[in-house]
Amino acid sequence: QKEVEQNSGPLSVPEGAIASLNCTYSDRGSQSFFWYRQYSGKSPELIMFIYSNGDKEDGRFTAQLNKASQYVSLLIRDSQPSDSATYLCAVAIAGGTSYGKLTFGQGTILTVHP
Amino acid sequence: GAVVSQHPSRVICKSGTSVKIECRSLDFQATTMFWYRQFPKQSLMLMATSNEGSKATYEQGVEKDKFLINHASLTLSTLTVTSAHPEDSSFYICSARGAGVDTQYFGPGTRLTVL
Numbered sequence: 001q002k003e004v005e006q007n008s009g010p011l012s013v014p015e016g017a018i019a020s021l022n023c024t025y026s027d028r029g030s031q032s033f034f035w036y037r038q039y040s041g042k043s044p045e046l047i048m049f050i051y052s053n054g055d056k057e058d059g060r061f062t063a064q065l066n067k068a069s070q071y072v073s074l075l076i077r078d079s080q081p082s083d084s085a086t087y088l089c090a091v092a093i094a095g096g097t098s099y100g101k102l103t104f105g106q107g108t109i110l111t112v113h114p
Numbered sequence: 115g116a117v118v119s120q121h122p123s124r125v126i127c128k129s130g131t132s133v134k135i136e137c138r139s140l141d142f143q144a145t146t147m148f149w150y151r152q153f154p155k156q157s158l159m160l161m162a163t164s165n166e167g168s169k170a171t172y173e174q175g176v177e178k179d180k181f182l183i184n185h186a187s188l189t190l191s192t193l194t195v196t197s198a199h200p201e202d203s204s205f206y207i208c209s210a211r212g213a214g215v216d217t218q219y220f221g222p223g224t225r226l227t228v229l
Contacts, residue, residue: 031216032216032217034216034217034218036220042222043205043220043221043222043223044158044207044220045220046217046218046219046220049216049217088157088158092216100146100211100216100218101148101160101163102160102216102218104157104158105157106157107157
């Protein structure tokens with residue numbers, strides 16, 4: 001079982017719709033959760049991080065965390081063609097020798113079509 | 115804030131040569147820097163973690179003698195690929211993290227092509 005799993009997609013949504021990206025993780029000791037966006041040929045760009053159960057909103061983006069279900073998601077409202085990219089879910093555990101290390105999912109390719 | 119730079123952005127070299135990649139945090143002190151490698155259509159693979167003033171910690175399967183990492187200051191880490199071979203061709207990305215936080219900020223990456 002992979003430590004961080006994402007549906008690789010591609011996920012295709014029309015412009016203006018809500019895109020929903022999902023991620024599950026296996027380590028119950030995970031404390032911090034991140035969503036990065038990566039355009040083709042570029043490095044990852046941080047979109048949001050979330051530490052606590054519930055929702056966290058930032059502009060058109062909402063991150064949702066459910067630690068009991070070991071599930072984190074990213075909603076993108078009013079999707080735009082410029083949102084077309086690979087979205088990476090990353091998880092960090094709190095302590096021990098792996099402190100600060102991120103484990104990445106394989107990424108979900110999102111395509112927003114006009 | 116939280117800007118990380120990398121240099122060079124692209125390098126082409128002959129097999130057997132060594133290549134040095136620099137990673138700098140421009141507006142914060144990076145107590146920890148991470149080096150990743152990414153092959154086409156694959157996710158990021160962590161190569162090593164370096165803390166300022168300490169030896170780097172390498173992930174399993176990563177040769178420490180081939181990928182030399184130095185983190186001499188709170189704003190600079192370097193990765194040297196020694197005796198590069200075509201199979202080392204990849205996208206190398208660094209990230210930096212400040213003290214007491216988990217968030218990593220990524221540099222723009224270095225695309226290495228070994229002929």
